[in-house]
Amino acid sequence: MSNAVSTAPRAAVRPASSKPTEQRKTALAWLTLPALFFFLVFAVVPLAGVLILSFTSWDGIGAIGAAGLDNWFSVLADPGLYNALGLTFLIMAVSWLVQTPISLLLGVFTAGSQRYRAALAVLYFLPLLLSSAAVAIAFKALLDPNFGLATGLGLPFLAQDWLGVPQLALGLVIFVIAWQFVPFHTLIYQGGVRQIPKSLYEAAQIDGAGTIKQFFHITLPQLKYTIITSSTLMVVGSLTYFDLIFVLTGGGPGNSTRILALDMYLRGFRANLMGPASVIAVILVIIGLALALFLQRLGGKDKQGSQLEGL
């Protein structure tokens, strides 16, 4: 009924705007062209390019030659690949396990209205302002066994050779990643918590549910999609922790923190083997897509479209 009412003036105005609405809507498409151009040229073409380059041999300067499947065979037979893959997934999984509970709890905490919590939230965000290079340099100085935190706090167990022992270096990398990225995810959870209808809590309170019950029966289920969004960003983002690890450990000691992205860089731009490096890049892209699709599935099939938008 209301349709008929609203179409009446539309019909009357049509001569003035001269174009029917449908045509007008399709005509908007040209507005996307500049963005589309940049994205096609500097993201889609390189994406195709990386696949093509994985079948070539190139030292980064000279001519590019065809190499067939050689790169793929050599990389897939290289134990270095499996070391990098294992490390990438290990850092991804542990980072997720460490960061998600901390971010979620801090998100719930900062969503409260107490003034000091808002002030804390402002300070929590500080690490996000620093470049990964700056963070890595700061932590290197901070962990100096003689002139850093260990001496400052009088805690001798902090005086370790953090960058010299493989397990310690790996732990350090995971800690510094959490230090840098928890603030961002806290912010996402904070937004998610604020959107939970307060009536749910009122109802729970009337039913006599305690704080902990409310957290597990209302807050957590209501945050399902926020958790998926945050996890997707975290997991896909973990594939690109390149700069932090590059400056902090350079992949060392040995190859103990040489994740895939770093492996790609070192093969390509240090060893001048662009072909094998492109193979690693293709593997990175496949992992990223597979993980994102998997996480969207977790959100439920019918919600897939809107979930991607919910990012």
Added chain:
Amino acid sequence: MSTVLKSNTQGAHTGTLGGSAAAKRGLGPKLRRLNIPGGLGGWLWLAIIILPVYYVVITSLKTQAGYFGQNPLALPTSPTLENYQMVLEADFAQYFMNSAIVTLGSVIPTVLISFMASFAIVRGAGRFLRLVNGMFLMGLAIPLQATIIPIYLMIIRLNLYDSLLALMLPSIAFAIPLTVLILSNFIRDVPNELFESMRLDGCSEWQTMWRLALPLTRPAIVTVAIYNGLHVWNGFLLPLVLTQSPSLRVLPLGLWTFQGEFSVNIPAVLASVVLSTLPILVLYVIGRRQLLAGLTAGFSK
């Protein structure tokens, strides 16, 4: 009665933060009971965040002798700015300019073209637009750093290697998917009646975009501009791979090389860390409310 009054005054206290007042009333007294473990955790995390920052700042103000002689966490006995002077003499002003050019040269085009695309995606219709939108969404899931080798090749072939423009072009492309996503979420929130009335006034879609959608989504635009600006300003891989000349170094790269050259002079290295962050910190202090509110809204929609 008294509880109503109480919650009202509390709401007024925090009214500036928008949703928080509502959240408060929703969680009610329960939240106050959570305070002890929650507060402890909150303050603990603050300590974890602040301690390294504090260390960096005070160490950057110490002399070499102070660095080696004092307790690392004690305030400098004779604070000095000579480290900062040294850093500035090491071409940091140049790096700063380069970073500023690259950041502005990437963020302004990104936001402009992404806004136009978002407007079309939300307001338009048709298979083409759905396809474009789908492609941008796909871009979110791809670790774009993985495309660095072909980008390096393309930049060489375009004769752009070792130039600031080489850093801007891929930065724009990388930032488009997320920017379009956040902006279209906000444009979608503009009430349809407003668009309708613009149309009835005989405005073209082009006019509607600039006169209606742009002013109404300004908070979101500021948010994505700051967010993208942060990313470009702090970006490391692109400058590392696509430039070579010392005169074209951006700040993160300058930091890294400075650290390599002056690794024995930790106070100076940390002064360079502080200096490279200072401009961003100033921006954050000015725009933090906008940024935090915009990001919470943009990502949790």
